[in-house]
Amino acid sequence: MKSIYYDIFEDLRDRIEDGEFAYQSYIPSEAQLVEEYECSHNTLRKALSILRLHGYVQPIQGKGVLVIWKPDTFAHFVLGDIETFAEACERNGLKAYTTVRSFAQIAADSHVAEMTGFAVGDHLYRVERVRHMNGAALIYDINYFLESAVPGLTPAIVEDSVYSYVEGTIGMRISTSKRTVKIERATSADRMVLDLLDYSMVAVVKSQTFNSDGVHFETTFSRHRPDFFTFHDTAVRGY
Amino acid sequence: MKSIYYDIFEDLRDRIEDGEFAYQSYIPSEAQLVEEYECSHNTLRKALSILRLHGYVQPIQGKGVLVIWKPDTFAHFVLGDIETFAEACERNGLKAYTTVRSFAQIAADSHVAEMTGFAVGDHLYRVERVRHMNGAALIYDINYFLESAVPGLTPAIVEDSVYSYVEGTIGMRISTSKRTVKIERATSADRMVLDLLDYSMVAVVKSQTFNSDGVHFETTFSRHRPDFFTFHDTAVRGY
């Protein structure tokens, strides 16, 4: 990011994760940090608010800004921020690859429109992909992309990374993602596509993603094998 | 809330939900809203940033602030903000009640400490409760409360509402909640306590909650029957 407040956020976050500021200790006061970063009061406060929203600190009026972050022990697959499949795998040190199961251009009928939130008649790419990690088929993704927002999509691109295509080549910026997690019974397609072992259910993440122009350009259903699924979230009151 | 920015946020949110500002339309410009609410542009911008974090709007530089919120069709149980069981039931129009299955004071051993994030030796209340909705046992809650932060807890209080006790009587303010969703095989306890039908798995929400003093005072494991579980989340890039 190019902004000062975001740089400060990242720096403070790294200093917490590196252990310079320990769990249940106070970071330097606002005045000291303003001095150190040579920025204004307001800019520093914006960085602190991001730090708080991410669950790193708890500012306490009259006392200071307390660190409430500890290194996490859990491994596996963690969602919660907007992150690509490739990024998440790399962060967890996993060998991963993607296979494309189908690729089609469709017009949304009433059923698809209802399911995805697109309008009837919208031209969409419908893509089915399977995510393999350490040799096992663990995630079955069904994507619907709005053609007008993501023109020129090809099977080769979706096998690589759609996000690096849209953010890199097209220059679109991803902004907001609304997600819903549910548990569903495994379908026969799930059983065919995934290495489900004896599991009879899957975790389904439905996500609707908007770009920085406010265009809803993607709805995805991610169907996960239960034992390999984790969803993480930080909620803050008053924001 | 007592603050101006929060009042403005709530007002704008309500105006969007009531349909005054429609999906994919622009709300009035910053200058107009500053005029209308008689506040400074910074205060208004703070309200807008909260609106954005909740997935209501997408501000677009040079154009305006676009509404990206639509009424949701899904019913059932929706999480995603910090919300009590009673609040969530009321919002969904459900008849609900809670039964207390066990209530004990314990000291955290290494196993409990590992599981909950408390320190070995911490004095805790351990509470097991079952949430019934429309006559069916759907959620099995196992709570661990830090005794020093929530003194004087009784079975009668936990049967009613712990949050109204701690926020009302004790005067504690809840601030941050870190949550993890996983899918687990149903245990024999799950089967005994819940009306599981033929489901063999449960959705488990682990949440660690901090108060406004930065004290981690609660860890809860909420075990849900799959068909009655929904978790909702809005993620925004750059925050």
Added chain:
DNA sequence: GCCGATTTGTCCGTATGTATC
């Protein structure tokens, strides 16, 4: 293509309120 008006994004400085110690 340029210019100016409009609108959001970032940053700064200051003042005042509130909680803690």
Added chain:
DNA sequence: CGATACATACGGACAAATCGG
């Protein structure tokens, strides 16, 4: 009570993106 630290609010300045003439 005074000093410290965070919380809220105001007003001003300039940058960046968009749009219409």
